[in-house]
Amino acid sequence: MIKVHKYGPAFGLPDASPFVTKVETYLRIVGEPYEEVLTDVRKMPRKQLPCATIDGVIVPDSSAIIERLEARRSTKLDAHLDPKERAIAFAFKTMLEEHLYFGLLYFRWTADDGWRVFEPGLREMLGKLGVPSLLRGLVSGQARKQVTSRHETQGIGRKPREELAATCKDMLDSLSTYLGDNPFLCGDKPTTYDATAYAFIAGVLAPAFKNEVRDHATSKQNLVAYDNRMKAAYWSRA
């Protein structure tokens, strides 16, 4: 059985990390059973999660995990996409994972309103990993500094909040336009790209984090409907 190494469910989401949710959503789309393993990120090869144990080998990186699992399947999830559809879907995936992601980090880890919600969840996760309660504040404070430096290095985190939020809203607008009335990101059938799209749409819409980007996402009816459809199709069972 495939093992997914993860942070753990938080804020009403399957995992605190959208990249973990992406891998789990993919496994649910293809109907592959898996075991969830709450893992200390520091013990993983690249000090990041998700990782998956596949055939006894630990594979880091959500895209590498999905590629490896797809390689084992006789029918590929994306087989029906033509090269142009694939190129556009890949560009959207990259936008969400390499740009919107850093905006999400800002709203959870750096902005004081998000941190007030995020920190208690983080402390709970640290507790489940065995970090003594007296140390949890210190560890979460250090992690906050590290994460803030990640999105500042990427660049989006150096923008003033209003400009940063506008950048995130632009990305959601283009995602909403591309999705249109399709049941799935690329049309009538799910693809690997839906794993990313769902992970990020669910992450932005999480009711725990009330901010201007979430408000914008909730105004996009097709994004909300997509979130509900994907939840019902793939996340209604444990």
Ligand SMILES: N[C@@H](CCC(=O)N[C@@H](CS)C(=O)NCC(=O)O)C(=O)O
């Ligand atoms: N490219 C990686 C990104 C994974 C990633 O950024 N994971 C974050 C959580 S969302 C992490 O573990 N960060 C810890 C760190 O970088 O120190 C993937 O697709 O799996």
